[in-house]
Amino acid sequence: MTILQNVSLRHLNTFGIEAKAKEYCRITCKDELKQVLSKKSKHPLFVLGGGSNMLLTKDVDALVLHIDIKGIEVIDSDDTHVTVEAKAGENWHHFVMWCIKHNYGGVENLSLIPGNVGTAPIQNIGAYGVELKDIMVSCEAINIKTQEERIFNKDQCKFAYRESIFKNELKNQYIITSVRFRLTKTDHKLNMDYGAIKDELKKNHIDNPQIRDISNAVIAIRQSKLPDPKEIGNSGSFFKNPIIDNEQLEKLQNNFSDIPYYRVSDSKVKVPAGWLIEKAGFKGKRLGDYGVHNKQALVLVNYGNAKGTDILNLALLIQKTVLRIFNIRIETEVNII
Ligand code: EPU
Numbered sequence: 001m002t003i004l005q006n007v008s009l010r011h012l013n014t015f016g017i018e019a020k021a022k023e024y025c026r027i028t029c030k031d032e033l034k035q036v037l038s039k040k041s042k043h044p045l046f047v048l049g050g051g052s053n054m055l056l057t058k059d060v061d062a063l064v065l066h067i068d069i070k071g072i073e074v075i076d077s078d079d080t081h082v083t084v085e086a087k088a089g090e091n092w093h094h095f096v097m098w099c100i101k102h103n104y105g106g107v108e109n110l111s112l113i114p115g116n117v118g119t120a121p122i123q124n125i126g127a128y129g130v131e132l133k134d135i136m137v138s139c140e141a142i143n144i145k146t147q148e149e150r151i152f153n154k155d156q157c158k159f160a161y162r163e164s165i166f167k168n169e170l171k172n173q174y175i176i177t178s179v180r181f182r183l184t185k186t187d188h189k190l191n192m193d194y195g196a197i198k199d200e201l202k203k204n205h206i207d208n209p210q211i212r213d214i215s216n217a218v219i220a221i222r223q224s225k226l227p228d229p230k231e232i233g234n235s236g237s238f239f240k241n242p243i244i245d246n247e248q249l250e251k252l253q254n255n256f257s258d259i260p261y262y263r264v265s266d267s268k269v270k271v272p273a274g275w276l277i278e279k280a281g282f283k284g285k286r287l288g289d290y291g292v293h294n295k296q297a298l299v300l301v302n303y304g305n306a307k308g309t310d311i312l313n314l315a316l317l318i319q320k321t322v323l324r325i326f327n328i329r330i331e332t333e334v335n336i337i
Helices: 030-038 091-101 195-205 213-225 246-255 271-280 308-326
Strands: 001-010 018-025 045-048 060-067 072-077 081-087 136-145 148-153 174-184 243-245 269-270 290-292 300-302
Touching: 018 030, 030 060, 030 174, 060 174, 060 308, 091 213, 195 213, 243 246, 246 269, 271 308, 290 308, 300 308
Parallel strands: 018 060, 045 060
Antiparallel strands: 001 018, 072 081, 081 174, 136 148, 136 174, 243 269, 290 300
């Protein structure tokens, strides 16, 4: 375990933004993590997972702990279910592919989400009708101050849409080291409610889909509208879909009769931020080396050498414009550093 000085983070964030870490340490096991946490660094700590949910707008004046702990194993198994533990540094999509290969069901709708297993619970990743909370049993984390290990069961994580206790009450207090999932071995409960999945299966004449078919459909859908961070720097959805009340929806419908929405409760609906941003005229807009993706307006992109501050300024302009047109405040999903 070595602490390096002034390390470029460009290849460690999916936006591909150049920024330097004052100090950097790659962590490959729990003991290394405890050891480095117990030594008092003169710099604050910054925990880095897959780097897929952050926008670096400046150098990181901290000791960056790059959580790179690997391993996937079956913990428990019966005739119908299996409990799998994946370490925090496993690439999320690699983990999903491992499950598909073993015919373990539950994660297939979450194929191709960028990032690592250990950061998935922090924002309760979700796509195509499934959220992490639907399959997670527990996660293990280390207290940054005391280095004590703690198991959080699902309820203790206080999951909500792109939310968890780790983003709120316990922000910056724990580092997740592994996550356990309960998956199906037989009678897989396929989630095909999302129209795009049904369409993709139909297109490929798949009448009796297996979990691999769902995964392939999700991969095809994502590839058709979300840019691959290896080719174009991005952080997935830059904004969260805002939740508004019925009264505001009715007012908006007077001017925008085609506004799409999904009901989340009797009194509230979720509106796709991508639609609001597209209507505000930003979809596909390119300003030099950065812009708004042309197939999904929720995604901001770095075409090459954009600065984090450029992208941040564009995000602020989008927020301001959406607020002015729709009177809706859209919040960022990505962490701004
Ligand atoms: N839409 C537009 N224009 C756009 C984008 C979207 O009009 O440029 C409208 C369309 O009406 C479309 C609707 O928004 O039918 C929904 O679009 P989509 O199915 O692409 O989903 P989303 O709400 O834009 C969310 C997640 C994605 C996830 C998809 C699929 C958030 C913030 N984003 O996007 O998550 O993949 O649903 O479940 O909830 C991510 O978090 O990085 C991410 C990509």
